[in-house]
Amino acid sequence: MDVPIWLTNSRTRKKELFEPIDPDNVRIYVCGPTVYDRAHLGNARPAIVFDVLFRLMRQVYGPEHVTYVRNFTDVDDKINARAQASGRSIGEITAETTQWYLDDMAAVGVMEPTHMPRATEFIDQMIAMIGDLIEKGHAYEAEGHVLFAVESYKAYGGLSGRSVDDMIAGARVEVAPYKRNPMDFVLWKPSEPELPGWDSPWGRGRPGWHIECSAMSYELLGASFDIHGGGNDLMFPHHENEIAQSCCAHPEGGFAKVWLHNEMLQVEGKKMSKSLGNFFTVHDLLEGRDGQAGVPGEVIRFVMLSTHYRKPMDWTAEKAREAEATLRKWRGMVADVEVGAVPETVVSVLADDLNTAGAIAELHKLASSGDLGGLKAGAGLLGLLTPEMGAWDEVSVDLxxxxxxxxxxxxxxxxxxxxxxxxxxxxxxxxxxxxxxxxxxxxxxxxxxxxxxxxxxxx
Incomplete structure (x- = not known):
């Protein structure tokens, strides 16, 4: 399908025509979860947003021409703390929480990416990349740690648009005597005997957070790929650091050509937090909590897609009720209808910077006009009205x-x-x-x- 795709590139702060490096191999990398607990509702937003991007690229370029990588961070201090507090093994916790995440995301209609690498599977590649950065003068060893030398990469701050001096003034950076510069960040750190660790040229230790995405994206997508996505809370320092270490390790490539960032989620107009009592997991919402009935995964997805990814998304009970009513109506209308071709109107609106809210408006038009085959196909492109979403709308009583x-x-x-x-x-x-x-x-x-x-x- 020859439809131009326009995306707002966080790096240039402009909406640009998407031109893949290789149309036969469109490559996407998205930062996935740290698996130490259940995914909360905010974690579902990037999963759903970039699932729609994956579906759009498959529609335009063909399913066999799109590679989507979303990682699992399964080595992290939060995981270590959970293991120590619970007395359970780290492997047991990460296996359980990884499956929880996959189950919960499947319930809200998220397709599995092409690759779902786990950080612990790529430790050797991380060690090799760190060694290469040291050889090239972009990293240094100090007291069992290896740190990236931020001053060695002159373009540092280009994604977030901040100078190093501004970042030093405004950031909460780890104060450590072995750092040459306060902004230098950890690539490798020593591990105590009770913590996970791997042998390396710098002693037994474990990787810092940022290096894992650089190593995994290089191994699976190459030195240059098309799109890197994630929540805008990751822009600094995580994505900024990824760019620095990747471009220094592989100067022959450009790392990610386009950067996409989704805005954060609120609940009933307020930031989600445990102190406000409005913090809940995807599982909580699916199963029901505090005496309230569960919310079908398709309803959660519809509400998420009703707001553009670059705008703050406000989850409300009223939006969920409205979404459920619409989906029940549409499912009743298309129950015995053959899927038609995906209407180009839906694809074109969606291709305008992932305008999911506009695409839903097009679905309403299709429903009103009676084009039910088009409605079913267009909704399917958004991951709605699909058999995989289950039969939650089926009525056990003939009305x-x-x-x-x-x-x-x-x-x-x-x-x-x-x-x-x-x-x-x-x-x-x-x-x-x-x-x-x-x-x-x-x-x-x-x-x-x-x-x-x-x-x-x-x-």
């Missing part, structure tokens, strides 16, 4: 009988002018989460947001 009953009660009320029974039935249906539509043509009952079949037993 046609209740619709006929309400129609008869309404007809009798028209004669008697006593509408009390009509009002009682409508109130009970609304309480059960049923949308009641009455017109001259008859009565239509549709399960809406929060539908509860058990509440219809009295009717």
């Amino acid at each position: 046609s009988g209740l619709a006929d009953k309400l129609a008869a009660v309404r007809a009798a009320a028209m004669e008697s002018k006593d509408f009390s029974e009509v009002d009682r039935m409508k109130a009970a249906l609304l309480e059960a989460g049923v949308e009641v539509r009455m017109s001259k043509a008859g009565v239509e009952l549709l399960p809406g947001a929060g539908f509860d079949a058990a509440k219809l037993e009295g009717l």
